[in-house]
Amino acid sequence: MILLDTHVVLWxxxxxxxxxxxxxxxxxxxxxxxxxxxxxxxxxxxxxxxxSKGRIHLVISLESFLREVExxxxxxxxxxxxCARAVGLPKPATRPERQARRRNGVH
Numbered sequence: 519m520i521l522l523d524t525h526v527v528l529w530x531x532x533x534x535x536x537x538x539x540x541x542x543x544x545x546x547x548x549x550x551x552x553x554x555x556x557x558x559x560x561x562x563x564x565x566x567x568x569x570s571k572g573r574i575h576l577v578i579s580l581e582s583f584l585r586e587v588e589x590x591x592x593x594x595x596x597x598x599x600x601c602a603r604a605v606g607l608p609k610p611a612t613r614p615e616r617q618a619r620r621r622n623g624v625h
Contacts, residue, residue, distance in 0.1 A: 519592065520548045521556045524564040527587060528574065556592040 522530070522545075529536040530545070537545070548555055562584055568574045569583070576583050 519554045519556050520544060521558065521594065522561075522591070524557075524561045524568075527557055527561055527591065528565065528568070531583075531587065531590075532574070554592050555590070556594050557587070559593050559595050562587065562593065 526537070526541065534542070545555060547553075565574070565587065566580060566584060569576055569580050578586075
């Protein structure tokens with residue numbers, strides 16, 4: 519089973535041409551072998567958030583789109599342990615911080 523990131527799900531459902539050849543091949547192999555494709559349940563929230571902010575435009579209702587996504591992929595629930603660990607991770611640098619680091623030769 520392959521666990522897909524949100525942007526891969528979005529590309530698969532809206533613009534498969536954005537996927538690399540290697541990604542397309544791995545996804546096809548998983549489908550053919552019956553291994554399946556999975557998403558985290560948080561992916562559904564991320565897709566809903568993108569739609570509500572106008573970052574993606576749907577030709578069907580949000581609820582219909584999300585039902586379609588749920589029908590195509592195995593939805594894996596996120597665990598409490600994963601959530602607790604995630605909030606303990608260091609915050610990624612903001613864009614201005616990253617730009618300042620690059621200017622100063624720090625990556």
